[in-house]
Structure formats: structure tokens, C-alpha cells
Amino acid sequence: MSGTVLVARLDNVGDVLLTGPAVRAVAADAESVVMLAGPRGRAAADLLPGVDRVVEWCAPWIDPEPPPVNRTDVLDVVDRLRETGARKALVFTSFHQSALPLALLLRMAGVEWIGAISEDYPGSLLDLRHRVEGDPPEPERALSLARQAGFALPAADAGRLAVRRPLPEMFDRVGRAGYVVVHPGASVPARQWPVEHCVDAVRRLTARGHRVVVTGTPDQRDLTARVSDGAALDLGGRTGLSELAAVLDGADVVVAPNTGPAHLAAAVGTPVVSLFAPVVRAARWAPYGVPTTLLGDQDAPCRDTRAKVCPVPGHPCLSEVGAAEVVRAVEAMREVAA
Missing domain, CATH: 3.40.50.2000 (Glycogen Phosphorylase B;)
Structure with a gap:
């Protein structure tokens, strides 16, 4: 050893x-x-x-x-x-x-x-x-x-992402498991789904009877407040990473762009509807080891640019993904997981 x-x-x-x-x-x-x-x-x-x-x-x-x-x-x-x-x-x-x-x-x-x-x-x-x-x-x-280097996973380890458990108890904050998490923010604008689409998706999900939890970092509180719009539980800036992991663990599906919480969802085993801008390759960076629906034009002109701000007017790779398409993906994912 x-x-x-x-x-x-x-x-x-x-x-x-x-x-x-x-x-x-x-x-x-x-x-x-x-x-x-x-x-x-x-x-x-x-x-x-x-x-x-x-x-x-x-x-x-x-x-x-x-x-x-x-x-x-x-x-x-x-x-x-x-x-x-x-x-x-x-x-x-x-x-x-x-x-x-x-x-x-x-x-x-x-x-x-x-x-x-x-x-x-x-x-x-x-x-x-x-x-x-x-x-x-x-x-x-x-x-x-x-x-x-000579280090191998034990035979019982399937090689998926993971976090330490137990995770914090979040029932008092989010209630019983079985909700949909929408995480609208991303580290750079090129990876973010348009805000108005996020708002529309939350409205449509809640109208169809889904409980929705909106998550975000402390500097995204204005964003999460706008996206939740009184229809969803707004946890923007109100969780540390381990608490966020627990919230994602209780979700049936997570909707997120290519950002850390999408990988955190994968690490707790929750399926992801991934709004994935092709500025980096999905083959490398899509949520790993969990059921994932990938939305966004992966052949868009911004492909492989690693751009922080979309170089294409109108940000079409993600702006052309509508809220109705995301709702369909969420419901299809929940049906498969049921």
C-alpha cells in the first residue's frame, strides 16, 4: 500500500x-x-x-x-x-x-x-x-x-460520481422527495439558458402539477427570484454545497446548464435534463453516469470555442430550445424513472 x-x-x-x-x-x-x-x-x-x-x-x-x-x-x-x-x-x-x-x-x-x-x-x-x-x-x-499510475478502483466500485454520505436533512426546507429542481445559472453567459425561457419552464411545470425548487449561488439570488416568480420554492443562495447535494438527491429530475450542480446531481444519482451549450464538448462534459437528456444544438457555430460569451448573435444553440421542450423532457424522464 x-x-x-x-x-x-x-x-x-x-x-x-x-x-x-x-x-x-x-x-x-x-x-x-x-x-x-x-x-x-x-x-x-x-x-x-x-x-x-x-x-x-x-x-x-x-x-x-x-x-x-x-x-x-x-x-x-x-x-x-x-x-x-x-x-x-x-x-x-x-x-x-x-x-x-x-x-x-x-x-x-x-x-x-x-x-x-x-x-x-x-x-x-x-x-x-x-x-x-x-x-x-x-x-x-x-x-x-x-x-x-497503478491505482485501480475496487471491483465493487462502478466508477460513477459520488459524494460523502449521509447528506444533511433538508425535509424542513423542501418537504418530501419527488420534486423538479431548476438551476438556471451558469459560471459564464455562453452556457446559460435564456432567463425568460427558465421563467416559462417553471410556470409550465407548476401548471402541470410539478413541485419545483429553484437553486442558485448567493450571487444568483436576483436570477433565482425572477425564475421562481412566486410559483416555485426559491433556494437561491440559501444552501451550501452539501445542502445543495441533499436537495438534488431528493429531486426526480434536475434541469440545468453545463455547470457544477449538473455534475453534483449526477454525483447523487439524479437524472438531468442538460441544457448544454457546445462551447465545450458534451462527450467530455455532459453529466456522467446518470440518465441524461441533452438539449441544445451541439453542431452550432460556437462549437469547441470555449467562449465565455456566445460569439453568435442571439445565442441560438440554447435560445432555440423552448420551455415546452424542457417540460416534455422532464416528464419523459420522470416516467422512465417511475
Whole structure:
């Protein structure tokens, strides 16, 4: 059995959740697992089964609003990484991110063996330079690195996304299970379904007898208030991540764009109606391991641009998806799950 192993995923909540199966594979053969996470993904790291300790640090080459590079800050995280006692590390990244800056810091911290996926020549920074063929879903991509490093999931582990349980009790907030969650917000405008469509969908769902819960982050409270419109329960800004997981766990279906809560829904096993803008590939980033209905033109001109703001006037890839189509998808999903 390995000693303390450090695993790193430095970006957002959804990215951290998608790394979960790989982290569990490491945990199956490690005495302890330390996870290095960024401030945007820290709460998800705390929810991952197999993680014993979380170290938080904002990496200036990963964060979308990066702080200036600060020598004192960099040397401080090197010391914190050294203090973990890890002698082995796996650096998990998306295809467009480099593992090498962190590998350098890990070498400075005394980590003896480092593995990562890297297209760039790593010199002496990596002991395992893994390459991935094709375009697998993000959890499988990460798991392939873990396997190459000698870490395998136990036979009883199906490799789906997961969170620590038990989750908080939310009955007093949302009542009995069996509602529909609508999560209207996304981290960038290019991934968000038009607000007026969200409002229309909530009205139509409630008119058809569905109980609807609207969720969102604290900075999305105005959005969730508008979308709930007095017809649905508005939980915008009123849940931490573990509480949100519990709310999603009690839902029959979650309606969401490509954003962290869609992956959190998958992690608790709830089907997703995914309003998915093709600025990134659904093959990689769609909700993983649960029944999913994918809505949105995946061949739209914005395909693969990774744009934050839609480059096509009118945002047609998602604006052309109507509320009635979403309601049909929700009801079809509930019928299958019944």
C-alpha cells in the first residue's frame, strides 16, 4: 500500500466532482489522500469520498480570475505541500491545462514521484507522462491516469460520481422527495439558458402539477427570484454545497446548464435534463453516469470555442430550445424513472 498520496484538481466544483472516481482509485491503495484544490472547487473536494485532507490554493495559471504571481505565496504553498508528507502525486487537469507548473512546485516540495497527463515535454518534472487517445468523458480520462499510475478502483466500485454520505436533512426546507429542481445559472453567459425561457419552464411545470425548487449561488439570488416568480420554492443562495447535494438527491429530475450542480446531481444519482451549450464538448462534459437528456444544438457555430460569451448573435444553440421542450423532457424522464 502507498503512503500519503497527493491528488490535485485546481479548478471548479464540477471539475473536482468529475475527478472523484480517480480519487477513489487512489484511496483504495493509499494510507491517506491529500487533495490540493482551488478556492472554487474546495467545497467539492470536501465532499469527495476517499479524501482525508484538503489543501486549498489559488493557482494563477488555472483560476479564471487569477491573482498576481506572488513569490511569498508560491513558497508558502511549497511549504504546505511539503508538510503533507506526500511522496507521490497525481496532477489532474483538463485537456487545455498544463500540469507542469504544479509539478515544478511539487518537486520543490520534495515529492519524489509525480504523474500527469501532458502533451508538453516534461523534462524531469514528471515520472509518468500519460497521454490519452480519443475523446473520453472527463471522469474516464482522469481514471486512465490513475490506472496508469497503478491505482485501480475496487471491483465493487462502478466508477460513477459520488459524494460523502449521509447528506444533511433538508425535509424542513423542501418537504418530501419527488420534486423538479431548476438551476438556471451558469459560471459564464455562453452556457446559460435564456432567463425568460427558465421563467416559462417553471410556470409550465407548476401548471402541470410539478413541485419545483429553484437553486442558485448567493450571487444568483436576483436570477433565482425572477425564475421562481412566486410559483416555485426559491433556494437561491440559501444552501451550501452539501445542502445543495441533499436537495438534488431528493429531486426526480434536475434541469440545468453545463455547470457544477449538473455534475453534483449526477454525483447523487439524479437524472438531468442538460441544457448544454457546445462551447465545450458534451462527450467530455455532459453529466456522467446518470440518465441524461441533452438539449441544445451541439453542431452550432460556437462549437469547441470555449467562449465565455456566445460569439453568435442571439445565442441560438440554447435560445432555440423552448420551455415546452424542457417540460416534455422532464416528464419523459420522470416516467422512465417511475
